[in-house]
Amino acid sequence: xxxxxxxxxxxxxxxxxxxxxxxxxxxxxxxxxxxxxxxxxxxxxxxxxxxxxxxxxxxxxxxxxxxxxxxxxxxxxxxxxxxxxxxxxxxxxxxxxxxxxxxxxxxxxxxxxxxxxxxxxxxxxxxxxxxxxxxxxxxxxxxxxxxxxxxxxxxxxxxxxxxxxxxxxxxxxxxxxxxxxxxxxxxxxxxxxxxxxxxxxxxxxxxxxxxxxxxxxxxxxxxxxxxxxxxxxxxxxxxxxxxxxxxxxxxxxxxxxxxxxxxxxxxxxxxxxxxxxxxxxxxxxxxxxxxxxxxxxxxxxxxxxxxxxxxxxxxxxxxxxxxxxxxxxxxxxxxxxxxxxxxxxxxxxxxxxxxxxxxxxxxxxxxxxxxxxxxxxxxxxxxxxxxxxxxxxxxxxxxxxxxxxxxxxxxxxxxxxxxxxxxxxxxxxxxxxxxxxxxxxxxxxxxxxxxxxxxxxxxxxxxxxxxxxxxxxxxxxxxxxxxxxxxxxxxxxxxxxxxxxxxxxxxxxxxxxxxxxxxxxxxxxxxxxxxxxxxxxxxxxxxxxxxxxxxxxxxxxxxxxxxxxxxxxxxxxxxxxxxxxxxxxxxxxxxxxxxxxxxxxxxxxxxxxxxxxxxxxxxxxxxxxxxxxxxxxxxxxxxxxxxxxxxxxxxxxxxxxxxxxxxxxxxxxxxxxxxxxxxxxxxxxxxxxxxxxxxxxxxxxxxxxxxxxxxxxxxxxxxxxxxxxxxxxxxxxxxxxxxxxxxxxxxxxxxxxxxxxxxxxxxxxxxxxxxxxxxxxxxxxxxxxxxxxxxxx
Amino acid sequence: xxxxxxxxxxxxxxxxxxxxxxxxxxxxxxxxxxxxxxxxxxxxxxxxxxxxxxxxxxxxxxxxxxxxxxxxx
Ligand code: SF4
Numbered sequence: 001x002x003x004x005x006x007x008x009x010x011x012x013x014x015x016x017x018x019x020x021x022x023x024x025x026x027x028x029x030x031x032x033x034x035x036x037x038x039x040x041x042x043x044x045x046x047x048x049x050x051x052x053x054x055x056x057x058x059x060x061x062x063x064x065x066x067x068x069x070x071x072x073x074x075x076x077x078x079x080x081x082x083x084x085x086x087x088x089x090x091x092x093x094x095x096x097x098x099x100x101x102x103x104x105x106x107x108x109x110x111x112x113x114x115x116x117x118x119x120x121x122x123x124x125x126x127x128x129x130x131x132x133x134x135x136x137x138x139x140x141x142x143x144x145x146x147x148x149x150x151x152x153x154x155x156x157x158x159x160x161x162x163x164x165x166x167x168x169x170x171x172x173x174x175x176x177x178x179x180x181x182x183x184x185x186x187x188x189x190x191x192x193x194x195x196x197x198x199x200x201x202x203x204x205x206x207x208x209x210x211x212x213x214x215x216x217x218x219x220x221x222x223x224x225x226x227x228x229x230x231x232x233x234x235x236x237x238x239x240x241x242x243x244x245x246x247x248x249x250x251x252x253x254x255x256x257x258x259x260x261x262x263x264x265x266x267x268x269x270x271x272x273x274x275x276x277x278x279x280x281x282x283x284x285x286x287x288x289x290x291x292x293x294x295x296x297x298x299x300x301x302x303x304x305x306x307x308x309x310x311x312x313x314x315x316x317x318x319x320x321x322x323x324x325x326x327x328x329x330x331x332x333x334x335x336x337x338x339x340x341x342x343x344x345x346x347x348x349x350x351x352x353x354x355x356x357x358x359x360x361x362x363x364x365x366x367x368x369x370x371x372x373x374x375x376x377x378x379x380x381x382x383x384x385x386x387x388x389x390x391x392x393x394x395x396x397x398x399x400x401x402x403x404x405x406x407x408x409x410x411x412x413x414x415x416x417x418x419x420x421x422x423x424x425x426x427x428x429x430x431x432x433x434x435x436x437x438x439x440x441x442x443x444x445x446x447x448x449x450x451x452x453x454x455x456x457x458x459x460x461x462x463x464x465x466x467x468x469x470x471x472x473x474x475x476x477x478x479x480x481x482x483x484x485x486x487x488x489x490x491x492x493x494x495x496x497x498x499x500x501x502x503x504x505x506x507x508x509x510x511x512x513x514x515x516x517x518x519x520x521x522x523x524x525x526x527x528x529x530x531x532x533x534x535x536x537x538x539x540x541x542x543x544x545x546x547x548x549x550x551x552x553x554x555x556x557x558x559x560x561x562x563x564x565x566x567x568x569x570x571x572x573x574x575x576x577x578x579x580x581x582x583x584x585x586x587x588x589x590x591x592x593x594x595x596x597x598x599x600x601x602x603x604x605x606x607x608x609x610x611x612x613x614x615x616x617x618x619x620x621x622x623x624x625x626x627x628x629x630x631x632x633x634x635x636x637x638x639x640x641x642x643x644x645x646x647x648x649x650x651x652x653x654x655x656x657x658x659x660x661x662x663x664x665x666x667x668x669x670x671x672x673x674x675x676x677x678x679x680x681x682x683x684x685x686x687x688x689x690x691x692x693x694x695x696x697x698x699x700x701x702x703x704x705x706x707x708x709x710x711x712x713x714x715x716x717x718x719x720x721x722x723x724x725x726x727x728x729x730x731x732x733x734x735x736x737x738x739x740x741x742x743x744x745x746x747x748x749x750x751x752x753x754x755x756x757x758x759x760x761x762x763x764x765x766x767x768x769x770x771x772x773x774x775x776x777x778x779x780x781x782x783x784x785x786x787x788x789x790x791x792x793x
Numbered sequence: 794x795x796x797x798x799x800x801x802x803x804x805x806x807x808x809x810x811x812x813x814x815x816x817x818x819x820x821x822x823x824x825x826x827x828x829x830x831x832x833x834x835x836x837x838x839x840x841x842x843x844x845x846x847x848x849x850x851x852x853x854x855x856x857x858x859x860x861x862x863x864x865x866x
Contacts, residue, residue, distance in 0.1 A: 033815075033828055033830060037815075037817070037826065037828050040817075040826045040827075040828065041817075041826060044819065044824055044826060
């Protein structure tokens with residue numbers, strides 16, 4: 001039987017066909033060829049779901065008798081369960097874990113090669129200290145002593161708020177927890193941020209403003225129930241490939257329609273049933289136009305709306321955070337259905353079709369999909385909606401559509417905000433490694449501070465009631481010299497900060513002390529005074545939390561190289577050196593288990609209960625709320641969620657258990673193309689590379705596959721500029737310029753007047769051109785829209 | 794490998810003439826898996842150049858299996 005037929009019929013993924021054992025006497029060369037073939041088959045399966053290869057061609061493909069251990073994937077927020085093949089103390093192979101409900105045995109090309117990222121030739125194995133302008137090797141003991149003494153002297157001379165820590169959605173949960181306890185509870189500053197501010201802060205503020213509680217109400221199982229999938233600016237085929245395969249697999253079996261909404265044509269557009277292009281930023285108008293249609297065609301679920309929602313307005317004309325010390329606080333005011341209907345009048349499809357760049361007919365078609373009472377519908381989004389100067393608003397507006405139709409919190413009816421990093425949810429959102437957050441609640445609330453002080457055993461006054469700096473503000477404060485010490489772990493801000501030239505110059509100024517914990521040299525280690533080599537992923541024990549509220553534990557499976565140490569233990573070692581050892585009274589052997597026990601006290605109860613350490617150890621991930629041994633798959637729905645206290649639905653994050661429908665208007669972005677800078681610049685990612693490429697560029701197959709960044713142009717623009725595929729173009733913005741290869745009619749196709757550049761390449765720093773404008777509510781920057789000029793170079 | 798439009802069979806034929814690779818064509822999609830087996834980097838690069846230069850080829854995405862013996866800390 002051809003493989004594809006089996007795949008479509010019974011979800012037997014390609015990888016399951018590849019697990020047969022090879023004979024012991026098989027040559028190494030043949031084995032390698034089989035591994036390569038297995039990888040290629042998997043890559044083909046994720047790029048062309050349903051692809052079939054003749055049975056006889058794959059029957060000998062296999063893995064040898066390796067020792068297989070479970071771990072979540074190191075890379076994206078899908079959080080696939082992997083089985084890692086161990087041999088001679090090394091991780092040498094990967095396959096999808098059939099026991100994982102996330103990926104059911106499948107994995108993408110990045111996951112497949114993930115273990116190779118452990119073994120790059122230039123892996124950091126010894127600490128480095130800057131002496132006479134050069135980074136030189138030292139011992140871990142000396143490096144940690146130096147970090148502790150510098151932190152102490154900075155606090156003594158300039159106060160707690162002169163030090164800061166900048167972490168990551170790739171931090172494990174214990175890393176983030178210990179960082180939060182150390183920085184907020186022990187040192188006593190709220191200068192703690194994480195790079196997830198750059199990728200999903202708008203998702204958080206979207207949830208908080210609409211529902212009063214963070215993270216999706218549904219789960220990946222929604223994919224197996226929905227009939228319609230609307231992808232809002234979300235190139236899932238490349239960014240969430242395993243989940244996208246699941247969508248396509250469902251389409252092979254059932255009545256399923258996939259709609260791609262975006263500002264450029266991508267691999268997702270090619271695979272979708274319909275693809276609609278809208279003009280940058282006009283997703284706000286589009287969402288309101290859909291709501292207009294729902295309200296005016298009688299598609300509103302009136303019973304649901306009156307029982308479970310309430311209407312709100314917020315401030316308008318709210319700015320873009322470009323000013324140096326920009327401040328903004330939103331204010332929710334009560335509104336009504338009548339006032340909301342009047343607000344929507346401006347968004348009749350005929351009135352906004354020109355602004356959006358989509359015909360009224362197409363807008364009405366989209367609205368009819370949401371309005372059809374017989375269709376279950378999922379909206380999915382990620383960076384397109386979140387990296388947006390009105391990111392909170394577009395999140396609110398997508399929720400509005402689902403709330404108006406009552407298509408929410410039931411299997412297959414699900415607004416689903418996806419994350420990009422493996423533990424953006426687990427570590428940043430749940431542990432709360434952002435300036436305003438604590439593991440439970442926000443620093444502004446006395447109850448939350450009291451709870452943290454009690455669990456941490458620190459004086460209440462240590463935990464400050466005022467948030468300090470969000471990420472952009474923190475790097476501005478470093479540039480101005482208000483922050484003098486920054487410890488950066490598992491992230492690469494000298495590639496990812498928007499308006500990068502300013503922040504790199506700031507980090508390099510005299511009087512700044514930068515510590516970087518990482519696994520490879522990066523442009524961020526280039527600006528460091530101390531570099532600490534980190535133990536990576538399965539070289540230590542930890543947990544990640546993925547997009548569907550699933551926590552996954554992994555054991556240490558291999559030794560870390562040289563003196564590399566986990567980020568958790570680095571923080572504990574520094575805390576001990578500063579005299580704070582009593583707050584971290586654990587051993588190297590038991591600290592992850594003890595941290596988990598302490599951390600989960602914050603979330604005890606029906607709304608956020610977490611699985612025990614033992615439970616996590618046994619299973620391929622557990623979703624929270626985990627109540628009386630059961631995962632909660634659909635929150636806020638009384639049928640599935642034991643925390644509900646009302647009939648049918650209870651949005652218990654908000655007073656009266658009612659979700660908020662917001663009036664959020666279209667507002668233009670801060671920088672739009674003009675005569676001098678006539679193109680939109682849109683930045684993003686590619687399937688093969690993980691974010692800034694510091695790991696995937698060291699995996700030769702992934703690196704060779706996409707060896708350098710490029711500028712995608714529309715063919716008509718390329719013709720007008722007399723640029724052919726592969727020729728050099730120069731991109732110039734008000735902040736920087738770059739020369740790179742043009743890419744025409746290759747992977748993606750931007751609309752006319754738009755150029756798209758992936759950001760994974762540290763030798764082509766596109767963020768030197770981007771603008772550090774952000775959503776005033778979430779403080780998340782917009783990497784998708786600024787103005788550039790394009791010239792033939 | 795993704796062949797240029799309508800060129801899958803021709804590309805398969807072209808590839809069949811190389812000794813240092815195996816070809817697995819997909820049954821219903823415009824994609825071929827090509828597993829190369831080269832002695833060294835030089836041969837690998839030369840082969841890749843030849844493949845890339847052929848106009849029957851539309852797009853190439855590369856993946857790889859790894860040798861545990863070559864992994865050194
Ligand atoms: S989809 Fe994401 S989590 Fe799954 S294997 Fe690929 S990179 Fe890893």
